[in-house]
Amino acid sequence: MSEVSIETGAYAKIILHAAKYPHCAVNGVLLADAGKTKEGGRNQSLDIVDAIPLFHHSHYVSPMAEVALTQIETIAQSENCVIAGYYAACENFRDNIVERCPGLKIAEKIVEYFPSAVFIVVDNKKMVQHLDSPAIKVHKYSDGKWRPRESLIVFQSPYVLETVSHLLQKGVERDLVDFDNYLDDQSQDWTNQGIEKLVASINASTLDDDDEKEIR
Amino acid sequence: MSFNYEEISHNEAKDLLRQWRENNERRGKEVLELWDVVLREDVNKLGNEKHVILEQVIYAALDCHMYCIAMLCLVMLSNEFPGSLRVMKLKAAVLEAEEKFDEALELLDNIIKVDETNSAARKRRIAILKAQGYIVEAIKELVDYLKKFMSDVEAWQELCNLYLQVQDYSRAVFCAEELLLHQPHSHLHHQRLADIRYTMGGIENLELAKLYYCQSVKLNPDNMRSLLGLYLTTTNLLNHYKSSGNSGKRKEVWKLCHWAQSKATKQTQPTSQLSQMMLSLAITE
Numbered sequence: 001m002s003e004v005s006i007e008t009g010a011y012a013k014i015i016l017h018a019a020k021y022p023h024c025a026v027n028g029v030l031l032a033d034a035g036k037t038k039e040g041g042r043n044q045s046l047d048i049v050d051a052i053p054l055f056h057h058s059h060y061v062s063p064m065a066e067v068a069l070t071q072i073e074t075i076a077q078s079e080n081c082v083i084a085g086y087y088a089a090c091e092n093f094r095d096n097i098v099e100r101c102p103g104l105k106i107a108e109k110i111v112e113y114f115p116s117a118v119f120i121v122v123d124n125k126k127m128v129q130h131l132d133s134p135a136i137k138v139h140k141y142s143d144g145k146w147r148p149r150e151s152l153i154v155f156q157s158p159y160v161l162e163t164v165s166h167l168l169q170k171g172v173e174r175d176l177v178d179f180d181n182y183l184d185d186q187s188q189d190w191t192n193q194g195i196e197k198l199v200a201s202i203n204a205s206t207l208d209d210d211d212e213k214e215i216r
Numbered sequence: 217m218s219f220n221y222e223e224i225s226h227n228e229a230k231d232l233l234r235q236w237r238e239n240n241e242r243r244g245k246e247v248l249e250l251w252d253v254v255l256r257e258d259v260n261k262l263g264n265e266k267h268v269i270l271e272q273v274i275y276a277a278l279d280c281h282m283y284c285i286a287m288l289c290l291v292m293l294s295n296e297f298p299g300s301l302r303v304m305k306l307k308a309a310v311l312e313a314e315e316k317f318d319e320a321l322e323l324l325d326n327i328i329k330v331d332e333t334n335s336a337a338r339k340r341r342i343a344i345l346k347a348q349g350y351i352v353e354a355i356k357e358l359v360d361y362l363k364k365f366m367s368d369v370e371a372w373q374e375l376c377n378l379y380l381q382v383q384d385y386s387r388a389v390f391c392a393e394e395l396l397l398h399q400p401h402s403h404l405h406h407q408r409l410a411d412i413r414y415t416m417g418g419i420e421n422l423e424l425a426k427l428y429y430c431q432s433v434k435l436n437p438d439n440m441r442s443l444l445g446l447y448l449t450t451t452n453l454l455n456h457y458k459s460s461g462n463s464g465k466r467k468e469v470w471k472l473c474h475w476a477q478s479k480a481t482k483q484t485q486p487t488s489q490l491s492q493m494m495l496s497l498a499i500t501e
Contacts, residue, residue, distance in 0.1 A: 058411065060381060060383065060415070061380065061415045062411075062415045063411055063441075063445045063449075064411075064441060064445075066448060067444050067448065067493075070497070071493055092346075092349055094349065095349065183440050183441050183444075186440065186483055186484045
């Protein structure tokens, strides 16, 4: 059975993007490590290493989506990653299914090039400041439809929920930059290196705590 | 932006709230923080702006799910203005936020019965339909509303978005064109219309998109979306014209394409990925 493992940084960016624009639908793409994937394989195990937040408005018009995907492809190739998925959060609090999400066409395009792609829907009802369960639902494409796969998610770090809760409480979502922000101001970094570093430092400090506990 | 609320004075807080009101910024969390730390102590010191500030705080409280603060301010307002339609509209907003949609709709209908010209209450009805997920019904009501209140630019914008959500592009174009009639000098409206035309596809729509992008760039040379949109449109048109041999049109489009590319790359940092992308997409004669 194929498995989808998600890095803390990628999960954090998805949740922060949804938290930054609670009144809008948001979407973005997921990058996976290309070294562990084969071209055109179905049902592969994926290692999602990054999430690129795209838009929070104008979801149904395509030019900026084309620009964004081309840019992301270039970056992905240079970092040995591949576009392996799509995430979306709906505008309406009660919409938690694939059909009500924006940008389904983008997801279908991604699946054309990468048949093992995943579609992550953010579960609006589980978005709270103290996350006690992952606020996402993973779907895989089969027979022309996106079907939910409950058992697939695996997180790289056991502290992912605490880390992301901590980021939400500190209001880090204000610093997240999505592609719409980049189009309004070209000096902003839509790869969100700052947030990656923050997550990495939190991860490092939790690992240190672990080592200390072991030594004692 | 975060403020050190311990040291902010009463007047500074009022100024900040006024600034946000004038710029139409919601800022729910920050308004509530200011309210908690500074203003709640002595509501009567707020002077002339007291009622407007209470209204602002009610909306901020609803945004942040703090219904008790909203009810407190609402009670203060309704004690001073019993039977006021404006206060009734705020009451309907509180009911809407608590998801008591039927009561909210009833209250809004009462407001409309008393005052037929109250456009805000009618728009809230449409917002409730949208919140419940009934997009098609919301569109129908909004169309009826616009038949009566034709110059409401905000409503035309919302209708355009709703049509895009249900992928009815031709009607969305109609709404976007209405927006242009109302505000012909807005580069954003031209860019919006061009985006929709581009999404519809086909040579005629691409030509129109090109025209609207050009107008948008003329009105605001820094609009990155228009520049990139123009670049994409002209690239697509070049592909179409390659096969049909219209060399005059092709030259014109090619020049436009190169101009858009150079403007866009100038605006981004020199080592950015955008220039790499442009280079990889560039069509050479």
